[in-house]
Amino acid sequence: MDAGPARRRRPSKGDLKERAILTTCERLLGDKALREIGVDELAAGAGISRPSFYFYFESKTAVLRALVERLADEMYAEAESWLEREDDSPEVTVSRSIGAAAQQWREHGPVLRAAVQTWGSVPELRAVWEDVVRRFVEQSAARITDERSCGAAPPGPEPEALAKALIWMNERCFYTNSLGADPSLADAELVPTLTAIWLRSIYASVTPPPAA
Amino acid sequence: MDAGPARRRRPSKGDLKERAILTTCERLLGDKALREIGVDELAAGAGISRPSFYFYFESKTAVLRALVERLADEMYAEAESWLEREDDSPEVTVSRSIGAAAQQWREHGPVLRAAVQTWGSVPELRAVWEDVVRRFVEQSAARITDERSCGAAPPGPEPEALAKALIWMNERCFYTNSLGADPSLADAELVPTLTAIWLRSIYASVTPPPAA
DNA sequence: CGGACGGTCAACAGTGCGTTGATTTTTCTC
DNA sequence: GAGAAAAATCAACGCACTGTTGACCGTCCG
Numbered sequence: 001m002d003a004g005p006a007r008r009r010r011p012s013k014g015d016l017k018e019r020a021i022l023t024t025c026e027r028l029l030g031d032k033a034l035r036e037i038g039v040d041e042l043a044a045g046a047g048i049s050r051p052s053f054y055f056y057f058e059s060k061t062a063v064l065r066a067l068v069e070r071l072a073d074e075m076y077a078e079a080e081s082w083l084e085r086e087d088d089s090p091e092v093t094v095s096r097s098i099g100a101a102a103q104q105w106r107e108h109g110p111v112l113r114a115a116v117q118t119w120g121s122v123p124e125l126r127a128v129w130e131d132v133v134r135r136f137v138e139q140s141a142a143r144i145t146d147e148r149s150c151g152a153a154p155p156g157p158e159p160e161a162l163a164k165a166l167i168w169m170n171e172r173c174f175y176t177n178s179l180g181a182d183p184s185l186a187d188a189e190l191v192p193t194l195t196a197i198w199l200r201s202i203y204a205s206v207t208p209p210p211a212a
Numbered sequence: 213m214d215a216g217p218a219r220r221r222r223p224s225k226g227d228l229k230e231r232a233i234l235t236t237c238e239r240l241l242g243d244k245a246l247r248e249i250g251v252d253e254l255a256a257g258a259g260i261s262r263p264s265f266y267f268y269f270e271s272k273t274a275v276l277r278a279l280v281e282r283l284a285d286e287m288y289a290e291a292e293s294w295l296e297r298e299d300d301s302p303e304v305t306v307s308r309s310i311g312a313a314a315q316q317w318r319e320h321g322p323v324l325r326a327a328v329q330t331w332g333s334v335p336e337l338r339a340v341w342e343d344v345v346r347r348f349v350e351q352s353a354a355r356i357t358d359e360r361s362c363g364a365a366p367p368g369p370e371p372e373a374l375a376k377a378l379i380w381m382n383e384r385c386f387y388t389n390s391l392g393a394d395p396s397l398a399d400a401e402l403v404p405t406l407t408a409i410w411l412r413s414i415y416a417s418v419t420p421p422p423a424a
Numbered sequence: 425c426g427g428a429c430g431g432t433c434a435a436c437a438g439t440g441c442g443t444t445g446a447t448t449t450t451t452c453t454c
Numbered sequence: 455g456a457g458a459a460a461a462a463t464c465a466a467c468g469c470a471c472t473g474t475t476g477a478c479c480g481t482c483c484g
Contacts, residue, residue, distance in 0.1 A: 204412050
């Protein structure tokens with residue numbers, strides 16, 4: 001729990017055990033929170049004993065970190081696509097980006113849920129997650145700035161500030177939806193509602209009510 | 213941890229010890245997360261031994277629940293004021309409500325932070341926090357519906373859905389701000405930015421950029 | 425005075441984490 | 455394919471923290 005120095009040297013052959021631990025963790029996260037998962041379960045799932053687990057990972061939060069870092073790469077790649085195509089309308093671009101995020105949450109809900117539950121109180125995870133969020137914020141802020149300077153979007157709050165609020169809104173809404181929290185957006189209204197808020201916040205225009 | 217039945221009978225005289233536990237917990241939450249606080253610290257802070265702690269509370273999460281429930285009452289009272297006065301402009305009403313929430317977070321940051329960190333993975337807290345959020349959502353949704361039916365606000369996403377997203381956005385932005393997360397809204401931009409997003413999302417009108 | 429009840433704690437039992445050190449298995453080299 | 459170095463494994467241990475048991479003390483009331 002003390003963000004210690006590097007663990008033992010990295011193996012290269014028997015790291016399919018490492019994979020086994022990761023996939024076991026991902027599977028178990030579908031059922032319960034990280035705090036309810038024991039190191040022994042992770043070890044058992046990978047067919048090794050508890051002490052052997054520590055040969056591969058420092059702790060169970062290190063396992064989650066590895067899982068999240070792997071996902072982060074996927075997410076960045078996915079998000080690139082909203083900066084690339086500048087030919088589409090704002091409605092399509094925003095809607096598609098948010099839809100892509102929704103897709104990630106659908107595919108990797110358990111891991112993302114665990115990440116969100118953990119980053120606030122575990123420094124190791126916090127750095128990773130803040131990094132993920134920061135990239136999305138920077139991307140969005142840059143886009144907003146562009147849209148304003150070319151006249152497509154009217155002035156408003158600082159692009160950076162606006163982007164921070166909107167990205168955190170998405171994080172929270174995807175999380176609560178994935179968790180099945182009681183006040184949470186249903187699957188059908190998730191993307192349309194978030195899209196509408198983004199569009200109105202950035203472009204301050206009344207958009208056609210998203211079709212059901 | 214198993215949401216057991218009622219604890220020992222409630223005392224009425226020496227419940228200033230109970231208070232002592234609560235205030236100790238609140239104080240310690242200023243320094244560290246709940247998971248890093250031991251029952252022994254809570255007991256020591258109240259001048260009793262560890263087993264005695266269990267005379268007053270089932271667990272340390274029960275302490276947090278008590279703390280949050282007490283706060284919830286304050287927050288409801290505070291929030292009433294945005295439904296009562298219908299004479300002010302939307303700008304003033306929304307801004308004042310969000311400012312009131314910001315005030316709560318300034319005064320009770322540690323407890324609210326702990327609540328947000330905990331509710332997602334601890335059923336006991338989850339019910340309490342979902343209740344708090346639900347009330348805010350219902351209030352906001354009702355208000356949006358009113359504003360639309362009297363023509364002050366144009367049509368848009370389902371009022372309920374819109375309110376959910378906006379309330380969760382606030383929760384997350386106040387939390388990240390209070391935590392000092394890296395991508396987070398600074399104190400000065402917190403209320404103005406959130407206000408701008410609420411106004412644009414509900415009224416779809418360009419509002420004067422909030423003064424710096 | 426006696427016992428009922430609010431309040432207290434020493435001692436115990438359990439669980440889960442992370443480490444040590446000796447041991448087995450793999451791998452690489454000659 | 456012998457033999458040393460590195461990779462991988464685990465029994466046994468110590469520790470930190472949680473929650474419980476059962477006996478104990480005061481005091482208020484009949």
